[in-house]
Amino acid sequence: ETGVTQSPTHLIKTRGQQVTLRCSSQSGHNTVSWYQQALGQGPQFIFQYYREEENGRGNFPPRFSGLQFPNYSSELNVNALELDDSALYLCASSGDIAYNEQFFGPGTRLTVL
Amino acid sequence: TQLLEQSPQFLSIQEGENLTVYCNSSSVFSSLQWYRQEPGEGPVLLVTVVTGGEVKKLKRLTFQFGDARKDSSLHITAAQPGDTGLYLCAGAGGSGAGSYQLTFGKGTKLSVIP
Numbered sequence: 001e002t003g004v005t006q007s008p009t010h011l012i013k014t015r016g017q018q019v020t021l022r023c024s025s026q027s028g029h030n031t032v033s034w035y036q037q038a039l040g041q042g043p044q045f046i047f048q049y050y051r052e053e054e055n056g057r058g059n060f061p062p063r064f065s066g067l068q069f070p071n072y073s074s075e076l077n078v079n080a081l082e083l084d085d086s087a088l089y090l091c092a093s094s095g096d097i098a099y100n101e102q103f104f105g106p107g108t109r110l111t112v113l
Numbered sequence: 114t115q116l117l118e119q120s121p122q123f124l125s126i127q128e129g130e131n132l133t134v135y136c137n138s139s140s141v142f143s144s145l146q147w148y149r150q151e152p153g154e155g156p157v158l159l160v161t162v163v164t165g166g167e168v169k170k171l172k173r174l175t176f177q178f179g180d181a182r183k184d185s186s187l188h189i190t191a192a193q194p195g196d197t198g199l200y201l202c203a204g205a206g207g208s209g210a211g212s213y214q215l216t217f218g219k220g221t222k223l224s225v226i227p
Contacts, residue, residue: 004155033215042117042201042217043156056214090155092215100144100205102215104155 002027004093004105012111013081021076021108023091031055032074033102034066035090043090049074078110086112116140117204119218127226129191134221136202137184143206145185146215147176150199192225199223 005024013019025032031050035043045058049068063079072093078085088109092102118137126132136145144163148156160169162178162185169176173196175188185202199222203215 035215035217040219042119042203042219043215045214045216048214058214088153092155100215101146101158101161103158104148106155107153109153 004091004103006089006091006105006108008108009106010109010111012113014113015081015083017081017112018077018079019081019110021078021089021091021110023074023076023093023105025072025074025091025093026095026103029093029095029103030072031094032068032072033092033094034074034076035092036060036085037088037090037107039087046076081112083112086110117202117216117218119200119202119221121221122219123222123224125224125226126192128194132189132192132223134187134189134200134202134223135184136186136218138204138216139183140204140216141182142204142216143182144204145178145182146203146205147185147187148201148203150201150220152199156201189223192223194225194227197223197225 007022033048034046037043047057048055052068065077068074088107090107092104094102120135147159150156160176165180165182167178173190177186199220201220203217
């Protein structure tokens with residue numbers, strides 16, 4: 001069974017640029033959630049995709065957007081990057097909506113200069 | 114807004130000691146997960162508790178869900194250096210947030226000194 005994978009591992013961008021992060025869900029999982037984890041904080045929910053549709057969104061501005069593909073992999077896009085967007089971006093997949101057990105990937109470390 | 118408060122924020126203990134980490138909220142959750150995270154890596158799921166009053170054991174780790182499903186605790190017996198890490202609790206399905214969102218606490222950073 002393949003776990004959740006994310007790419008790239010690290011990324012450095014400058015303010016105003018755009019970034020795309022990618023996630024492949026665990027085998028058999030149809031739901032992908034994205035989280036932002038700032039240094040010293042717990043992960044903050046960005047949004048969730050279920051069968052290619054957005055299934056819920058946290059308190060993040062519209063410049064954070066996403067996609068889910070037919071194979072359940074997903075992308076997180078962030079436009080007009082700001083310094084505060086520097087964080088570890090985590091993708092999690094789940095197959096059981098009832099208990100919402102989510103399995104996380106290793107994350108993408110984004111640094112905005 | 115749902116909040117999960119974890120305490121203590123930092124804990125440094127000697128190998129062999131026991132410890133308890135607490136996770137408290139004013140909201141009711143349908144389930145609660147505990148995760149352990151190493152620096153620069155994603156959280157790893159340790160356990161899910163669902164029923165109020167539920168107790169689950171994972172080797173030297175004991176997890177308890179409060180009767181009202183608003184709080185939880187993690188107890189580690191005879192801590193080992195390999196237990197070092199950030200312990201996160203996360204609630205699912207609380208009021209107003211929908212079942213899709215996990216609400217995380219800030220975590221407890223545990224250091225076990227050999």
